[in-house]
Amino acid sequence: MEKFVINGGFPLKGTVNISGAKNAAVAIIPAVLLCDETCIIENLPEISDVSSSLNALKSLGAEIKAIDKNTVQIDPRSVNSFVVSKEIAEGMRASSYFLGALLGRNNKARVSPPGGCNFGVRPIDQHIKGFEALGAKVTIENGMVDARAFKLKGCSVYLDVVSVGATINIMLAATKAEGLTIIENAAREPHIVDLANFLNSMGANIMGAGTGVIKIRGVSNLNGANYSIIPDQIEAGTYMVAAAATMGDVLINNVTPKHLESIIAKLIEVGAEITENDESVRVKMTSKPKKCNIKTMPHPGFPTDMQPQFATLLTVADGTSIVTEGVWDNRFRYVEQLVLMGADIQLDGKSAVVTGVNKLNGAPVKSVDLRAGAAMIIAGLMANGQTTVEDIEHIDRGYERFAEKLTALGADIKRIDDHNEFGIQKNA
Ligand code: EPU
Secondary structure: OEEEEEEOOOOOEEEEEOOEOHHHHHHHHHHHHHOOOOEEEEOOOOOHHHHHHHHHHHHOOOEEEEEEOOEEEEEHHHOOOOEEOHHHHOOOHHHHHHHHHHHHHHOEEEEOOOOOOOOOOOOOHHHHHHHHHOOOEEEEEOOEEEEEOOOOEOOEEEOOOOOHHHHHHHHHHHOOOEOEEEEEOOOOOHHHHHHHHHHHHOOOEEEOEOEOEEEEEOOOOOOOOEEEOOEOHHHHHHHHHHHHHOOOEEEEEOOOHHHHHHHHHHHHHHOOEEEEOOOEEEEEOOOOOEOOOEEEOOOOOEOHHHHHHHHHHHOOOEOEEEEEOOOOOOOOOOHHHHHHOOOEEEEEOOEEEEEOOOOOEOOEEEOOOHHHHHHHHHHHHHOEOEEEEEOOHHHHOOOOOHHHHHHHOOOEEEEEEOOOOOOOEOOO
């Protein structure tokens, strides 16, 4: 199995370029199913969640041609199936987007429920509520979610919880439905706006994305488009926190600073110096971080996908910080791993009480999910001595060339395949 080996203690310095947004890419790829022509999608991150989504599209019959490592051309006209099997959906949280996209394309979809990160129950009741309001009948048979409609008709849906996935899925299903669909209490994440921009660039009529009320007036056809995905807000945030945590000075390039406001605000609170430019942000840290409380919330609140990384920075803060998880039921499984490195963290329900220690110590740890894995890497970069991070397939789901980008910033991190009897190091 591959793992990362990190020798900590080097401040990150230099410039890093941020890749395209994972959570936009995994929505935009299935959205191509709604189109009647060829699409070219640029700035796709080279990560396993994107390959899984492209594989799912291919398994349905779409023709996919790689133009370069971050650009694909997709022709959905050859799609001849409405089923995404368990084998294809396994390990992929965003498989549910194929439900909305196939339903919108064909009025029928059968998709295995999502896999992906494990941090508590991951229900899709709000997605189903939306499909049913649009006129579909949704059943679960032999472990597959089956949605069918004679005709999808515009409707009003009020989401009981602010759900990114349900908002996206209802947008996908409603884009070609007859009449007006209104999603109230919609999620407002940047990737929702990106999906709406992509669909609108093909001729859809979606208004209000990025606000709590999204209005979708159904259209009958979508044209092909050339579309470039937005920068990944969470990848950017991860490097920003890594820069602060290693007392570094990093220019994070190719970002949309507006998407990073909550992360910037919290980094300023812990004492980082931040300079915002049009498409980059510089993070410089010259003193021990100050304590700070965070509470995760849907956008524009502090993102849950930055919670493990930020809590890791707070393990060496001056004082005690409270980190409260407001989105997921169980997103503190990584705490046990940080404690192995000498962190002082007490869990109290949905909060973690983090008391700063002087320094973390390197240790063998596991990546229990994608962002937890990123947190372990930050911890390894901060720590005295050597840290090994196992189960890194989670990290590969969401970070393009993580070790390579960190190495360019001065980190000592290597990707090792310890099944190789000679211990020969693979590419970073
Ligand atoms: N929820 C329901 N019912 C539903 C859907 C969600 O109760 O039908 C609840 C969930 O249990 C959770 C909350 O609503 O408590 C928010 O879930 P949401 O649907 O917003 O999450 P998601 O769409 O499954 C996306 C991201 C996650 C990110 C969350 C929250 C993608 C592919 N995934 O998940 O990203 O944590 O939104 O922002 O967009 C990651 O990138 O590491 C990641 C896990």
